[in-house]
Structure formats: C-alpha cells, structure tokens
Amino acid sequence: MADLKRLQVAVEVGDRETAVSVTEEALHEGIPPLVILDSMTDAMGVVGDRFARQEIYVPEMLISARAMKAALALLEPLLIGSGHRPDKIAVMGTIKGDLHDIGKNLVAMMLKGANFEIVDLGTNTPADEFMAAAREHRADLIGISALLTTTMGNMRSVVEAVRAATDLPHLRVIVGGAPVTRDFAVRIEADGWAPDAASAVDVAKAVVETARGRTAHSGFIDPDVVAALRAAAVAAV
C-alpha cells in the first residue's frame, strides 16, 4: 500500500524518484489526488519552517521543490479532469531589472500546493506586464520578488499601478526577496510581506482572504499579523 508518510519524507529530503514512485503507487491504489497533494504541501511546509530556522538553505529548498514539482505533474491532469480548480489566482514575477527567480519559483511552487493557480511571468517583469496579466486572469494577488537591492525600488511602480487600477478593487500585492525588509514593504505600501517562502504562503492566503472580507483585519499583513489572525480565530471558536 502506498505510504504517504514516505512521500512526505521524500519531498522533505528532495528525493525526486521516491516522490514520483510513491505518488504513482498512491494513484494506482485510488487515493484521491487532493489527499496526495495535501501530503506534499505538508512536506513543503516542514521544509519552509526548517529554512526559516536556517537549518537548511536554498539548495535544500530547491531539491525539495524539484521533487514536489515532479510528483505534482502526475496529479495536475487528474485534478483538472475532476473539475478541481484552485480558488485563488496569483500572478508571480521577479521585478524589472532582476533575473533571479529562485525565490519566486519557490513561493510559486508552495502557493500551487496551497491551492493557488499561478500565472508565472518569469524574471525582469515591468509593472505593465504584471497589470496586464492580472487583468487577463482576473487575479487576486500579485507576488513580486527581488534579489537585488538595486532593483527592489522598482516594486513601488507595481504597487502604484495596482492602487491606480479602479477596475481591480480586490487585487492585492505582496513583496519579498532577500533584501526586501518589512519596513521597505510598508514604505512602498504593499499589502503584505514575508521573509521566506513558507511564511509567504500564509501571508498570501491571509491577504486574499482579507480582500474578500473574510477576516476582520484591514491593512498590511506580515507573519505576525497572520499569527494574530490565527489566534483570534482560535479564540472565536
């Protein structure tokens, strides 16, 4: 019988072959794709937490993401075929002038696992491309990444374009990347910021849920705000 715990461990340690073979076994045995996906998403959550604690670095994250991507490729046709559609859409890209896409790719991968549809614009993306894609796909969220201190200033132009877009009142922007601090994100008036890929998923979900009026929060969202929202939700229960 397919062991989803084994799948989770395979993703955590970046063992692509095992991740694929266990996924194949699980599908063959009729385990629902969404259950298998949950297992992989949990694994990437563990990887993200270890990264946030600096127990692992980008290379380990990358091989985990590679393992998940390979296994996810088996699930995607089945998820689509069964009518399952992500309920949130994110346009992702590295900001204009910046060709580094590691961070963006990691966040995109983890958002995919968290039931986001991802429109990946790649690197060196100007504000008008972000906006065109957001309009075309009726996106909930724009996620912008930068690795260079020299390019992160360009993020401001995307935020300004979103604020000026009266036809997209629910569109929100989150920013991140190695040099992008919380203070910088607040200053350019982004809607959210996260220091790493794992917490970016939580922030992205909270930002979209807030835009949809499903939380009592308004204003900037970072991992501390996410934690407070969770605590409030638990208290309400």
Place this chain on the structure above:
Amino acid sequence: MTVNETTGASSASRPRAEVTRPLRGEWMTPRRRFLAALFRGHVDKVPACTLSSVATVELMDMVDAPFPEAHLDAEMMARLAATSHEVLGMDTIMPVWHSQLESDALGGDTDWAEKDNWPSPSKFLISEPEQVKVPDDFRDRPTMRTVTGAMRLLRRRYPDVAIVGKVYGPWSVAYQMVGIESFLMDTILDPDRVRRYLDAFLPACIDSARAQFEAGADAVMWADHTTGDLCSAETYRDFLLEMHQRISVEIGGPGIFHCCGKTIDRVHLFANAGWDCFHFESQVDAREARAAAGERMSLFGNLNNPTLLYEGTSEQVYQACWDLMDAGVDGLAPEGSVPLVTKIGPLAAIARAAADWSTQHRGEGQSVRRDPAMQEEDERWQT
C-alpha cells in the same frame, strides 16, 4: 618622561628626529590613503570608496557616457568611472559596473540592456564543466579589453587616485553561465561536479585579476556570492575556502572579497582565506563584523543601498557614515551596486562625512586614531 612598565624603557632615552614642520590636515593622496586603510594602517582620513557599481543615470548624463555604450567603450567607461572621484569626491575609481566581464569573455551570451538597467546573461550556455574553455584571446575579448583599456586611461589621468578592479570568481561566474538554481542544487546532488565547474572557471578569473593589475589597478574586488541568503557557511568552507587561500596569493595584488547579504557566520572564514579586505552589506552589523574579522582583514562598505542611498536624505547618509566609522569600519562604501536612479546628493555625503569625522578624530599624530593603545603611544612621542 613616561616609563613603560613592562620593558622599563623610558621615552626620554630613545633617539628622536626633530619635527620641524608637523603635518596638518589631510596629507595622503587618495591612492595612498585607500591602500593604507586596506591594510589597516595609519590614515589621515577614512577613505570614501566605490568598490561596487556607483554609476547613475545622472552621472551618465553629466559626462555623456550612458549605459550600455559605456560598458564596451574604454573612453566612455573611464569618463563615467572618474565621476566617483571628480563629482562624488571618492578616493577610488572602479570602472566595472556589470557582472559579465569574465562570463562574456568566456563566450557567454550577454543582454547589454538599456540606460536604466544592468547587463545580464541572455541564457545559460554551460551544462557540463567540460564545456568550459578559456579562449586564447581571453584578454582581448570586448569586455576584458574595454576594462583594461579604461584602467590604463585612468591610471595615466589619475596617478594619485586608487583604481579598483572587479573580478567575478568561479562560483559567481557559474551563476552567470550555468544558472544559480542548477548550480546550487549540484552542491547537494553532485558536489564533485561543482568542484569541476570551479576548477574550470578559475583560470579565467585569475587571469582577469592579473590583467587588471597589469593595467593599473591598485586592488581588485573578488566576488563569489556564497551569501547566507543562498547557502550555508559550511558550503563556503567546503567548496571555496581552500581555493580562496590559493587565489589570494596568486592574483598578484591586494584582494578585496565581496559577498552580499547575511554573512556574519562566515566572516571569520573570509579572513582565514587570506583576503586583505571584506566588502560587506548592511545586513551585517558592522561591530559584529569587526569582532569577527579582528585585525586580520579590513572592512569596507556597509552603506545600505535601497533605503539609505536611494531613498534616504543626504543628512541620513552622513549620519550613517559617522555610525559606521565609530563602529570601526576601515573604509566607507555603498554595500553593492547602487540603484541607477540614485541622486548625487546622498552619494556625495559619503566623502563629506569621511572628511568631517576624520578631522574630528585626527590627533596631533596626524593620523585618524582608532586604537586606544596606538593613541597612547602617539601621545607619548609627542611629549
């Protein structure tokens, strides 16, 4: 008369030369000052430096040397680079504003971009170490020829100003030619292949450094981006430390190591590698870096680009410079390539702060005093 309690020697018993005309104010040339600071020696003033790209659109317009033309025209490159000294009052001139110097000369495909952007690789051409070939005419390839040509011009025009070269080491050249993701994954999946990449790229990097020294550079900044934002300190130790120990001997002149981002957990390793200086980012606390580097390695840099130089005021930059000099930084410099739309005012505040702080801290010994023991010794000889 004072007596050294350890040796018993008195200052009065020592021969001393008669000082007839004491030095006053700033008495070093920028070149001498920069090199003295690089080796943590006496300086009349803390040097204000450009070690990374400090070209801006405003400066390009001022001397009619815009990107991308200035990357491949030695005269334009020299003219634009010289603005760091002529306009910003810096002690150094650094004419390499992009990361493609070695990779393009190795056959890489470069997108030279426009005036408001830096060049970058168009695609990653190398997928196996065995594909790397250093061409016989490496030094004559356009990027190399332009940089060494500009340095020769600058050396003739500015004999008293420090000229700094820039080299991307084998780790960073691999980012440009192999791609960051696949290269970093190989550090886990195939470490032997990573070592073969490094060995394959290294001769070109060393030759680039030597060519720049021959063209007139006083020092080169060597960048291998083993930043804490990407990989662990152990990765640097296991893949690069021993290689850097050899490089710091083989390049033929003073070496400044550059690595972006969070690096405090590996600063001591950079010092162990034998680098003369570490050019570091604002994500590293200057005092902690000073403690980690000790006396073995000078520290330059640390002025934040996006929030200070780009978005901050001249006064904020001025204050930040004072804080850094108080923290024991040996030379002031932007932490990395400054955004191309940065204004001249905040950049010019760096040299002004260096001059004012140094004037306040320059004692009768005519040097900027940092070390209390050194200060005590100086004062004894003045009496």
